[in-house]
Amino acid sequence: MTKRPLHPRSLAAQALGKIDPLTKAVVPPIHVSTTYIRDEDNAYSSGFIYGRPDNETVHEAQAVLAMLEEAKAGALLFGSGMAAATAVFQALSPGDHVVASKVMYWALRAWLLTEATRWGLKIDFVETDDLARLKEAVKPGVTKLIWAETPSNPLWTITDIAAVAKIAHAAGARLAVDSTCASPVHTRPLTLGADIVMHAATKVLNGHSDVVAGALCANADDEFWNRIKTIRKGQGGILGPFEAYLLMRGMRTLHVRQERQSASAMALAQKLSAHPLVSRVLYPGLPQHPGHDIAARQMEGGFGFMLSVQVSGGEAAAVKSAAHVELYKRATSLGGVESLIEHRASIEGAGSPCPPDLLRLSTGIEDVEDLYADLDQALKAGHG
Incomplete structure (x- = not known):
C-alpha cells in the first residue's frame, strides 16, 4: 500500500520525524563536538571530519529547510543572512555583471555598492518588478546573476519570479531570490525557476528573535553551488550547533x-x-x-x-x-x-x-x- 505524501507542515512540525537512536528522544539532541574519530585505516566512515564543515545538528536543520523549499541540491546554513548573501556574489568571477533589485535589504545594497566592486563585480540596480527595464539592464553573455528580492523590503514590491527566471536563463545568467519576507510557506522560488533562494533565517524562519543565521537553497548541485560550499567551508561562515538547534525549533512552528x-x-x-x-x-x-x-x-x-x-x-x-x-x-x-x-x-x-x-x-x-x-x-x- 502506497503511503499518502505528508504535507510540509507535518514534516516540519516533526523535524522530518527523526528520533535519536540512543535515547529515543523526540527532540533531536545538540551535537557540539568539533572533531571526530578516524577509522583504523585513517578514513572517516561516519562522513564527519571536523566541526567547521560537519555538524549533525546543522545538517538536520538544513534538511528541514531543503524540504520546505523543495531544494533538490539541499540547503546550506550560514552565520548570518549577510554571510549567505555575500557568498553568492563571492562565487562569481571578477568582471562579472550583476543586476540587482533597486529596493532591497539596505545592508546588502551597501555591501554591493562598496565591497562587491572591490571584488571586481559590476553592479546595476533596477526595479526588478519592471520586466522591460530589467531586460534592458541584462547583458546576454556578460550578466552572470540577477538578484531579486520579493517582496522587497520595505516597499513590498513584487517581482515575477518565473518571468525573471526566463530572462536570466535566456541571457546565460542565474537567478537568486531573497525570499526572506515570503518564507517557503508562501513562496518557493526554486519551483518557479529560480536557481538559488536566500533567507535571512534570523527573521521568520527562526521566528523568536534569538538567533542570527542565514541560508541558501539550490536545485542544481553544479559547479556554482559547489563553489559556494567551498567559500562557506574555507571562510568559516558557518552556523553553530546551538543556533542550528534553535533555528530548527523555530521552523517546526513556521x-x-x-x-x-x-x-x-x-x-x-x-x-x-x-x-x-x-x-x-x-x-x-x-x-x-x-x-x-x-x-x-x-x-x-x-x-x-x-x-x-x-x-x-x-x-x-x-x-x-x-x-x-x-x-x-x-x-x-x-x-x-x-x-x-x-x-x-x-x-x-x-x-x-x-x-x-x-x-x-x-x-x-x-x-x-x-x-x-x-x-x-x-x-x-x-x-x-
Whole structure:
C-alpha cells in the first residue's frame, strides 16, 4: 500500500520525524563536538571530519529547510543572512555583471555598492518588478546573476519570479531570490525557476528573535553551488550547533506562525487603508497594490507578515507616531512573534529609496485588534 505524501507542515512540525537512536528522544539532541574519530585505516566512515564543515545538528536543520523549499541540491546554513548573501556574489568571477533589485535589504545594497566592486563585480540596480527595464539592464553573455528580492523590503514590491527566471536563463545568467519576507510557506522560488533562494533565517524562519543565521537553497548541485560550499567551508561562515538547534525549533512552528501573522497583516492593511491619518498602505495582499495579481499567482496561503504605511503628516508625524506605540516594539529586524515598528529612512540614511513618511511594520502573533488599537492611538498622538 502506497503511503499518502505528508504535507510540509507535518514534516516540519516533526523535524522530518527523526528520533535519536540512543535515547529515543523526540527532540533531536545538540551535537557540539568539533572533531571526530578516524577509522583504523585513517578514513572517516561516519562522513564527519571536523566541526567547521560537519555538524549533525546543522545538517538536520538544513534538511528541514531543503524540504520546505523543495531544494533538490539541499540547503546550506550560514552565520548570518549577510554571510549567505555575500557568498553568492563571492562565487562569481571578477568582471562579472550583476543586476540587482533597486529596493532591497539596505545592508546588502551597501555591501554591493562598496565591497562587491572591490571584488571586481559590476553592479546595476533596477526595479526588478519592471520586466522591460530589467531586460534592458541584462547583458546576454556578460550578466552572470540577477538578484531579486520579493517582496522587497520595505516597499513590498513584487517581482515575477518565473518571468525573471526566463530572462536570466535566456541571457546565460542565474537567478537568486531573497525570499526572506515570503518564507517557503508562501513562496518557493526554486519551483518557479529560480536557481538559488536566500533567507535571512534570523527573521521568520527562526521566528523568536534569538538567533542570527542565514541560508541558501539550490536545485542544481553544479559547479556554482559547489563553489559556494567551498567559500562557506574555507571562510568559516558557518552556523553553530546551538543556533542550528534553535533555528530548527523555530521552523517546526513556521506554518502556524506564518498563517497567523499573514492573516493579521492582511487585516491591519485593510483597516489602515481606511485610516484618516494614513496616506498609503503598502501590502501585496491589497487589490490596489501594483503587484497584487503576480503575488496572488506566486504566493500561497497569504501575502506575508510585512507591511508599511505612509503617514499623512509626513516625516515628523511618522517619527512621532512611532515614538508613541505601546504594544509594538520600536526595534529593527522582523519576523518574530512580537510586532515591531521602525522608521526606515532614518535607519538607512542617505541614498535610501525609502520615503521619509514611511513606517515599516512587522506583524507578530498578538491579537490583531490590540495591534490596530495601538497603531490608532500612536497615529493620533503623532499628529497631535
